[in-house]
Amino acid sequence: MNPALTQVLERSDIRRGDAFGMAPLPALATGFPRLDAQLPGGGWPRGALTELLAEHGGIGELGLLLPALAALTAAGRTVVLIAPPHCAHAPAWAAAGIRLDCLRLVFPRQPRDALWAGVESLRCGGVAATLLWLDDLFRRQLPANSLRRLHLAAGEGGGGAFFFRPAQCAAGASAASLRLHLQAAGRQLRVNILKRRGPPARQALLLDIARPAHFPHAVAGAALPDTNGSRRRSRVAA
Amino acid sequence: MFGGLPALLRRVREDLAAMAITAQLAVAATPLAALWLARSAADALCTDLPATRAALAAVPLTALQLPPPLARRIEGCGLRRIGDLLALPRASLGLRLGKPFVIDLARALGEIADPQAYFVFPERFEQGLELPAPVDAAPVLLFAARRLIAALAGWLAARNGAVREIECLIDHGHGLITAMPLAFSAPVHSAERIERVFRQRLDRLVLTAPALALRLRVQEAQPREERSHALFDGGGQRHEALADLMDRLGARLGPRAVQGLACHADHRPELASRADPEAPAGKLPAPAGLPRPLWLVDPPEALREARGRPQREGPLTLLAGPERIESGWWDGGDARRDYFVAIDGAGRWLWLFRDPRPPGGWYLHGWFA
Known part of the structure; x- marks a missing residue:
């Protein structure tokens, strides 16, 4: 290879299209090794916005x-x-292993306040992760520069930034460095990586996340007490 | 300690200016001389006794603020300045003008000792400010409040203290007062942080009438927590940043908009969460192994039933249940329900219950998410 080109490629601000970008901060392990393997840095990005659609x-x-x-x-x-x-x-x-005394829930009434609160929380170095739900408050009309503001704020604070959004928002442009499309797949969750700092992902991942019940074994109808003289059924589910 | 006399004077001038106090400074070798020099508006800076005596000679006798009869008597003698007095024999001065006056003069000149009582800072802080003109817009109050906050921060610094609560009273005249309490999640002492929370709080405030005066009050300061460990792990710094964030969120969104989360000992799911993390957690942990949803739908959403199955945007499939939850008969919140885990056609996981008593009916009570 041309030595000048090699030199350029060694620069930290140059990323080759076939390699994962260097995350500025060590990533947070997702707890799903197969997902970690597909994410630059080996986990959820810190100091950058993640969209969960x-x-x-x-x-x-x-x-x-x-x-x-x-x-x-x-x-x-x-x-x-x-x-x-x-x-x-x-x-x-608590049952999911979350220490409740480390949780803070913020309930803004106005969409403007919610965006402000999100930016402030993301910018705060004392917050390890911020989870946001903004689209409903904005009636799905999120101001155009919001994602950019959130992304920049995340960069200042250096924590995890997880923005939960409806899948319809996937079509819009986004400043987020990671965008995942999530679909139900029975007991599993289908995760499609729409955008990451790295080469495009080839196929969706099927992840085993914690579920409250087995699937698809339905409850026997006998377990249901009858009321109002409705007839006894052999199975609840078809 | 303060970087020399000129630096100290500069700081005193700056702080006084921040509090909008007009002051005349004078430095002298004795306290009384400094007071008289300051009153005479001579920009005196005398650090030793000879210089002090020389400067005092030029001070007009009016600066001494003597009782009127004595002042008249001195004036009657044709004396104008301290220098005129010093030229006279001290013994005859004592006879004519009284012993206390001569003693004061000796103290000012440093001839006899003049012990001073140490200044003791008041135990509680209360300071007010008249606004130069009635203020309609709450944010404008911030400008005036800055002076009071600076004074409060100084009061706190003097006692190495911090506060969790500040009372802010906005006086509209005619006995009409708006109380705006400022509460902090952790004790604060810096003017910057107090001001930030004050600003957020003001943004939410709607003034019922123009404000005429502003008053800050602190009942009690507590000792500052020492955080030397922060030097090593950054934990203290994070803690402080978080406390600051919570204060600002609470100030702008209202104190109830920022909540913690804690388990509460009640079998009824709608009573099993508490917003206040400082409330006692009780002894009823999450029921092990039983499905509980992350989100609770409050109040439960009534569902239709068709062909024996609960419906919500199509039929729901029951995956687990029933789990009988029966509680609350003792406090009127009687709940007897059969809970099920269900999934809908879109793959959403729901927590349902059915009321086993007639007329029965299905309800959505949570999302597993």
Whole structure:
């Protein structure tokens, strides 16, 4: 190879298209070795925005993040949730291994406040990870520069930055350094890497995330007590 | 300690300017001489006794603020300056003008000792400020508040203290007062941090009437926590940054908008979480092995039933259950429910319950996410 070219390639700000970019900060292990292998730095990026674009809420989008959050809180680091979509059920978070005293939940009423709170939390060096749900507050009309602001704020604070969004937002341009599309796949979760600092991912990953029940063995109908004289059924599920 | 006299004077001048106090400074070898020199508006800087005596000679006798009868008597003698007095024999001065006056003069000249009581800082802080004009917009108050916050920070610095609560009173006149308490998640002492929280809090404030005066009050300062370990692991620094963030979020969004999370000892799922992390956690940990959703739908969403199956955007498939949860009969919040884990056509995992008592009915109570 041309020595001048070799020299250029050795520069830290030059990335070859077929190699993973160097993450400025060590990544957070996701707890899913097969996912880690596909992510630059070997885990969730720190100091950069990650978009988690779920086909629907409730398919396991949070379960994908729980192992990393459990590890952070176990080390006494703080995790902030900005505008979570529902009430957090403390026993479930505790059962997932999250230290509850390390969680802070922020409930802004105005979309502007929510974006501000997100930026402030991301910029804060005392926060190890910030989780955000902003699209519903903005009625899916997120201001154009929001992603960029969040991404830059994450760069200042150096923590994990996880933005949960509806899958429809995948079509838009994004400043995020990692974008994952999430789909339900029975017991598993299908993870499609839409964007990463590195070569395009070839195929989707099927990950075994923690689920509350076995699948697809449905409950026998006999377990259901009858009410209102409705007829006894042999199976609940088809 | 303060980098020499000129540097100290500069700092005193700067701090006074920050508090908008007009002052005349004078330095002399005795306290009384300094007071008289300052009153005479002579920019005196006398660090030894001979210089002090020389400077005092030019000080007009009005600067001594003597009681009027005595002042009149001195004036009647044709004396104008301290120098005129010093030219006279001291013994006759004592006879004519009284012993206390001569003693004061001797103290000023450094001829006899003049012990001073140490200045003791007040135990509680309270300082107010009249606004030069009525203020309608809350953010404008910040400008005035800066002086008070600077004074408070000085008061805290003098006692190596910190505060968790500051009372801020906005006076609208006619006895109308808006109280704006500032609460901090951890004791603070820096003017910068207090000001930041004050600013966020002001942004949320709607003034009911124009403000005429502003007052800051602190009931009690607590000793500052020493954080020498921060030098080594950065933990203290992170802790401080986090406390600062929480204060600013709380100040702008309201104190109830920032919450912690804790388990509460109650079998009823809707009562098993508490927002206050400082509340006692109780002795009912998460039921091991039983499915519990990360998100709770509050209040539970009533679901349709069709062909014996609960429906929500199509039929739901029950995967596990029932788990009977029965509790609360003793406090009127009677709950007897059969819980199920279900999945819908889109692959969402739901937590449902069915009321076993007639008329029954299905409810969505959580998302496993």
